[in-house]
Amino acid sequence: MSVALPARTVVQAIEDAAASTKTGYRFIDESTDAEPFFTHGGIERASARYGGALQALGARRGDRVALILPDNADFVFAFLGAIRAGLVPVPIYPPSGLGKLSGYLDNTLHIVAKSGARLLLTNAEIKRMLGTIQAQVPELSRVAAVEGVRSMREELHPAKVKLDDVCFLQFTSGSTSRPKGVVLTHENLAANVRAIMHLGLGVRDSVDSGASWLPLYHDMGLIGFVIAPLYHVNTITFLPPLLFLKRPARWLETISRHRASISFGPNFAYALCVKRIKESEVAGLDLSSWRVAGCGAEPIRAENLRAFADKFAPAGFQEKAFVCCYGMAESTLAISFSKTGAGVTTDAVNGEALWAQGRAIPWAEAHPGPDPGLEGATTIVACGPAFPDHEVQIFALDDETSEHPLGEREVGEIRLRGPSLMSGYFNEPELTRKAFAGGWLKTGDLGYLAAGQVHICGRSKEVIIVNGRNYYPQDLEWETGKVEGVRKGNVIAFGTMKPNQDRERVIICFEASLATEAERAELKGEVRRAVQQALGLTVDDVVLLGIGVLPKTSSGKLQRAKTRELYETGALLGRTSAREVDPVAVAKELARSQIGYFRHAILGTKKDD
Amino acid sequence: MTWTRERVRGELIELFGQHLQQGASVAESSHLVADLGIDSLGVMEIVAAIEDRFGLNIPDEALREVETVADVAAAIETRLQREGRLQG
Numbered sequence: 001m002s003v004a005l006p007a008r009t010v011v012q013a014i015e016d017a018a019a020s021t022k023t024g025y026r027f028i029d030e031s032t033d034a035e036p037f038f039t040h041g042g043i044e045r046a047s048a049r050y051g052g053a054l055q056a057l058g059a060r061r062g063d064r065v066a067l068i069l070p071d072n073a074d075f076v077f078a079f080l081g082a083i084r085a086g087l088v089p090v091p092i093y094p095p096s097g098l099g100k101l102s103g104y105l106d107n108t109l110h111i112v113a114k115s116g117a118r119l120l121l122t123n124a125e126i127k128r129m130l131g132t133i134q135a136q137v138p139e140l141s142r143v144a145a146v147e148g149v150r151s152m153r154e155e156l157h158p159a160k161v162k163l164d165d166v167c168f169l170q171f172t173s174g175s176t177s178r179p180k181g182v183v184l185t186h187e188n189l190a191a192n193v194r195a196i197m198h199l200g201l202g203v204r205d206s207v208d209s210g211a212s213w214l215p216l217y218h219d220m221g222l223i224g225f226v227i228a229p230l231y232h233v234n235t236i237t238f239l240p241p242l243l244f245l246k247r248p249a250r251w252l253e254t255i256s257r258h259r260a261s262i263s264f265g266p267n268f269a270y271a272l273c274v275k276r277i278k279e280s281e282v283a284g285l286d287l288s289s290w291r292v293a294g295c296g297a298e299p300i301r302a303e304n305l306r307a308f309a310d311k312f313a314p315a316g317f318q319e320k321a322f323v324c325c326y327g328m329a330e331s332t333l334a335i336s337f338s339k340t341g342a343g344v345t346t347d348a349v350n351g352e353a354l355w356a357q358g359r360a361i362p363w364a365e366a367h368p369g370p371d372p373g374l375e376g377a378t379t380i381v382a383c384g385p386a387f388p389d390h391e392v393q394i395f396a397l398d399d400e401t402s403e404h405p406l407g408e409r410e411v412g413e414i415r416l417r418g419p420s421l422m423s424g425y426f427n428e429p430e431l432t433r434k435a436f437a438g439g440w441l442k443t444g445d446l447g448y449l450a451a452g453q454v455h456i457c458g459r460s461k462e463v464i465i466v467n468g469r470n471y472y473p474q475d476l477e478w479e480t481g482k483v484e485g486v487r488k489g490n491v492i493a494f495g496t497m498k499p500n501q502d503r504e505r506v507i508i509c510f511e512a513s514l515a516t517e518a519e520r521a522e523l524k525g526e527v528r529r530a531v532q533q534a535l536g537l538t539v540d541d542v543v544l545l546g547i548g549v550l551p552k553t554s555s556g557k558l559q560r561a562k563t564r565e566l567y568e569t570g571a572l573l574g575r576t577s578a579r580e581v582d583p584v585a586v587a588k589e590l591a592r593s594q595i596g597y598f599r600h601a602i603l604g605t606k607k608d609d
Numbered sequence: 610m611t612w613t614r615e616r617v618r619g620e621l622i623e624l625f626g627q628h629l630q631q632g633a634s635v636a637e638s639s640h641l642v643a644d645l646g647i648d649s650l651g652v653m654e655i656v657a658a659i660e661d662r663f664g665l666n667i668p669d670e671a672l673r674e675v676e677t678v679a680d681v682a683a684a685i686e687t688r689l690q691r692e693g694r695l696q697g
Contacts, residue, residue, distance in 0.1 A: 031668060070669070095673065096649055125670055242669050245653035246660075268650075276654065467650050529643035538646040 007190035011084050011161045013230040018044035023206055025229075026237040027073040028254065036073065040233060043080070046073075051081030052154035057144050059119045061086040061159055064169065066117040066140075067217075068108070068126055070094040072238045074146050075216045076226055078121055079168070086159025089168045090115040090181070091217035094126060096242060096536075103475065103534040105130070111171050111179045113137045115426065121146055163187040169426050170219055172329045172470075181426035182329045191419035192332035193228045195387035200337040201262065201292050201323070208291070209235040211260035213244035213251050213269075220264055220297050223333040234262075248273045249281045252312070256285045264294035264325070266468035267301055270308040277311075288316030292340055296325030298465045299456070300381045302346050319343045326383040326454055330441055332420040336392060336454045338384040347455055351378030354457060358411040360448045378457075385452040390418030392454055393440070394447065402438035406448075411457065414447045415440035462560055464495030466504055466537055471495075473560060479534040480510055485523045487511040490550055493531075494564045505540040509563055509572065511547050520544050543572065610664070612689055613696050617663075618682050624662060625678060628655050637679040659685065 008016070017023075017040035024039035038046060059065055065087045069075040075091070082089040092111050095104050108130070112120060116139050122130070124145040134140050167189055169181040197203040210229060214221030216238075229236050237258050244251050252273065255263055295305060309319035320343040327334040338345065348363035363377040386392040393405040394412040406412045421441050424432035435441060446458040464471045476493035480486055490511040495504040508527060514520050524542040531539050549572075551562040566572035618637065625635045629645060641647045647655065656667050659681070665688050675681055689695040 031666070096669075125673075129673070240669075242653060245650055246657045272650070467648070528646065529640070532646050533640070533643040536642060536649055538648045538651070 007163055007187060007194075008231065009161050009163055009165075009186040010080070010167055010189060010227060010230065011158075011186075013227075014044055014047060014080055014084065017230050017233045020206065020233050023209075023233050023235045025073075025076065026235070026258070027076075028237065028239045028243070028250075030240060030243045035237070038073075040230070043076070043230075046077045047080035047084060048156040048158075049081065049153065050077040050149060051083075051085035051087075051158075052156035053149040053152040054078070054082055054087060054119065054121070055085050055157055056152065056154040057119060057149075058142060059085065059087050062088065063119065064088045064090050064115045064117040066090045066092055066112050066115060066120040068092045068094050068120065068122040069146055070123065070126075070240075071146075072216060072240060074123075074150070076238075078146070078149070079216075079222075079226065081156070083161070083167060084158055085156060086161060086165075088166050090117055090171065091168070091222060092171065093215060093217040094122075095129065103479070103536070107179065109133060109136055111181075112140055114179055115169055115171070115181055118142070119144065121149065123147065161186065163190065170222075170329045178431075180428060180431060182422045183424055183426050184332055184422060188332045188420055188422065189223065189227060190231075191389070192223065192334055193231050195390065195420060196224065196334045196337075197228050197232050199387050200334065200384075201340055203232050203234065203262070206233045208232075208261045209237075209258065210262040211237045211239070211251070211254045211258060212263060213239040213241050213254075214264065215241045218297075219327070219329045219333045220266075224264060224294075244269070245272075249277045252277070252285050252287060252315075253281075255290055256287060256315070259289040261289050261291040262294070263290065263292075264296065266297040267295055267299065267304055268467045270295065271301075271304045274304070274307045274311050282312060282315050285312070285315035287312055288318075290317060290321050292323050293317075293321040294323045294325050294337075296327055296334075298468050300324050300344075300383075302344050302379060302381055305344050324381050324383045326456060328443060328445075330422050330435065330443075331416055331418075332422070334387070334420070335390070335416060335443075336384045336386055338382055338453075345382045346379040347382055347450055348374050348377040348379050351376075354378060354411060360409040360411060360450060360455065360457075362409075380455045380457050382450075382453045382455055384454065386416075386454070387418075387420075390416070390420060392416055392449070394449055395437070395440070400437050402440040409448050409450050411446060411448045414443045414445045414454065414456070416443060417441070462494065464493070464504060464506060466495070466506065469537075471506070471535060471537055475535060476506070476508060476531050476539075479531045480508055480527050483523070483527050483530050485512055485514070486527065487513070487547065490547075490558070492550055492558055492560050492563045494560055494567075496564055496568055498568045506537060507541045507543065507564075507567060508539055509543040509545060509550060509567065511545050511550055513547050514544070543567070545572070611694050611696055612663070612686075614682075614686060617685055617689070617695075620662065621659075621678065621682050621685070624658055625655065628658065635678060637677070637682065639678045640676055641678065641681070642676070663689065665689070 020040040024037055026035050026037045028035050065082050067078055067089055079089050092108055118141050120143045124147050127143055127145050163186045167184050167186045170184055171179050171181050210225055212225040216222050225236050237254050239254055305322055320341050322344050323340055324338040326336045349360045350366045353359050353361045393415055395402050395415050397413050417440055445456050447456040462473050473493040477491040480491040481488050493508045495506055512523055524544050528539050528542050551559040622635050639645055660667055663685055671684055686695055
C-alpha cells in the first residue's frame with residue numbers, strides 16, 4: 001500500500017528541496033568541459049534570480065513567457081523562476097541542425113502567437129534570427145536576451161501559487177498551423193510525478209540519481225528530469241541534446257561516471273548507441289548502477305532494446321533495467337510503465353487477426369503444439385498497467401460517449417481518465433471538446449489490454465515519427481504544394497514501416513501533368529529539396545502521379561490511409577508506370593471524371609488506351 | 610598537422626560519401642539538407658566525424674551558417690587558419 005502524502009505545488013517542491021546540500025543538478029557544458037553543480041539550495045537561489053529578472057522585465061502574474069533557451073542551465077532556472085514568479089512558462093524548442101529552416105520560424109511564430117506570450121526570453125543569437133517577430137505578434141511586448149538576465153540581481157516577489165493554478169503550457173508538436181498548448185496545473189504535475197516516481201519506479205528520495213540528454217522543451221526531459229526530481233530531491237546530470245546526437249557515447253559515459261541509476265530515452269536513442277558506439281568505447285564503461293532504463297516517446301521495438309542489452313552487457317548493463325513506457329503530453333507525461341526489474345516483455349500475437357478482426361489472439365493459441373515457434377508472429381511490447389487512481393480503457397473509434405469499453409484483447413482506441421489529464425488545450429475550446437469522449441481523453445493510439453497491461457499496436461492519428469520527433473503529414477503536404485508544377489491540393493504524405501519494418505520511411509505522393517521523364521525527375525527533386533529544407537527531415541521516396549491518380553472519397557477528399565495501402569502493396573507505383581503510356585490523353589480523360597481513380601485503374605492495364 | 614584547402618575539400622567529399630546512402634553524389638555545391646537529405650541526426654554524426662578528422666571543435670551555433678558542402682569546407686578552413694594549421 002502506498003502512503004498518500006499531501007500533494008504539493010512545484011513551488012513548494014523547490015522550496016522543500018532547498019534544504020539539501022548534497023543533492024542537486026549538474027550541467028555538462030561541451031565547450032568548456034566544465035560540469036557546474038548546483039545544489040538544490042543553489043537551484044532555489046538561481047531560480048529566484050531568474051524569476052526576479054522576469055518580473056523586472058515587466059512580466060506580471062499569469063503572463064505567458066515563451067522560453068527558447070538552448071543552454072540547459074538557463075532553461076531550468078528561467079523555467080522554475082517563472083513558475084515561482086506566478087508566470088506561465090511556454091517552452092519552445094530552439095533551432096537545431098543546419099541552415100535556417102523556414103518551418104522552424106513558422107512554428108515558433110505560431111506558438112508565440114497562440115500562447116499569447118507577452119515576453120520571450122532567448123539568447124542573443126536566436127533573438128537576431130527571430131528578427132521582426134514582434135511585428136507579427138502584437139501581444140508580444142518584449143524579446144529579451146538571456147545574456148543580460150544572467151547578471152541581473154533583482155529580487156523575486158514570490159507569487160502565492162495554489163494546486164489548481166496553471167503551471168505551464170506544454171505545446172505538442174502538432175501540425176505547424178495548429179500547435180496545441182496543453183494546459184497543466186500543479187495538481188496535474190503532482191499527480192503524475194507521484195505516479196512516475198513513487199508508484200511506477202519506486203524512486204528512493206535523495207538516493208536515486210539520474211542522467212539525461214533529453215530536450216527540456218519536451219515532456220519526458222522537462223517533467224521527468226527537471227520537475228519530478230525536485231519532489232524527490234534527486235541529483236540529475238544534464239547533457240546538451242545535441243552533444244548526445246553528436247557523440248552518443250557521452251550519454252553512457254555520464255551514467256557510468258556519475259553512477260546514475262535512472263535514465264530515459266526514446267527507442268531511437270538506444271538504437272543510435274548500438275550503431276555509433278565503438279567497442280573500444282564500451283570497454284571503459286560501467287553501467288552496473290543503471291537500475292531503470294526507461295524507453296518511451298515513440299514506438300518501442302523489442303529487438304532494438306535487446307541489441308542494446310547485448311552490446312552493453314560487458315559493461316554491466318542489465319537487460320532487466322528496461323522499463324517500457326507509454327505516455328503523452330495530454331496526460332502530463334506518463335500513462336503506464338512496465339514493472340521495474342522485469343525488462344522487456346512482449347506479447348506474440350497473430351498479426352492478420354490483429355488487423356482483420358481487431359483481436360490480439362495469442363500466437364500460441366492460434367498455433368497449438370509443443371513448440372509452435374514465433375515465425376510469422378507479430379510481437380507487441382507490453383507497457384504495464386494504468387497507475388493507481390488512473391484508468392486506461394479501450395473503446396471502438398466511433399464510440400462517442402465511451403459507454404462501452406471493449407473486452408480483453410480487443411483492439412480499439414486507448415482512452416484515459418484520471419488526475420494527470422490536462423484540463424484542455426489553451427484557448428482552443430473546440431479542439432478540447434474533440435479531444436474527449438464522454439469524459440475520457442482520446443489518445444489517438446490503437447491498442448489493447450491483456451491481463452491489465454497496455455499494448456500499443458498503432459496510431460489512429462497519422463503522425464509520422466522519425467527519431468523521436470513527430471512530423472505531421474499536413475506540413476509536408478503544405479510544403480510540397482508550394483512547389484511550382486505540383487497540382488495544389490493533390491499531395492499526400494505519410495510514413496510507412498514497410499518494407500523492412502525497421503524504421504519509419506517518409507513518402508510524398510503528388511500529382512502533376514508533365515510529359516518528359518527529365519521534367520518529372522526535376523520536379524521530384526525540387527519537391528524533395530523543398531520539404532527537406534523546410535522541415536529538416538529526410539524524405540525517403542517521392543512519387544509523381546498523373547492527374548486523378550490519388551484516391552479520393554466521393555466528396556473529393558484525399559484518402560491518406562488508402563494511398564499508403566496502395567503504396568505498400570505496390571499498386572500505386574503500378575499506376576504510375578501505366579500512367580506514362582499516354583499521359584496527355586489519359587490525363588484529360590481522368591480530369592473530367594469524378595471516379596478517375598477507378599477508371600485509371602482499369603484503363604491503366606491497357607496499353608492502347 | 611597542416612592542411613591545404615585542396616586536401617580539406619577532398620577529405621570532406623570523401624567523408625560525406627561515407628555517411629550517405631549509396632548512389633548519392635556529393636559536390637561542393639551540394640546543399641546538405643535539401644540535396645543530400647541529411648537530417649538532424651545525420652548532421653551531428655558528420656560533425657563528430659569532421660571534429661575527429663580535423664582535430665577541431667565545431668560549436669552548434671556554427672551549424673546555422675552552413676548550408677552547402679562548400680560552406681562546411683569554409684568553416685573548417687577558417688578554424689584551421691585560426692590555429693595556424695592551413696597553408697596558403
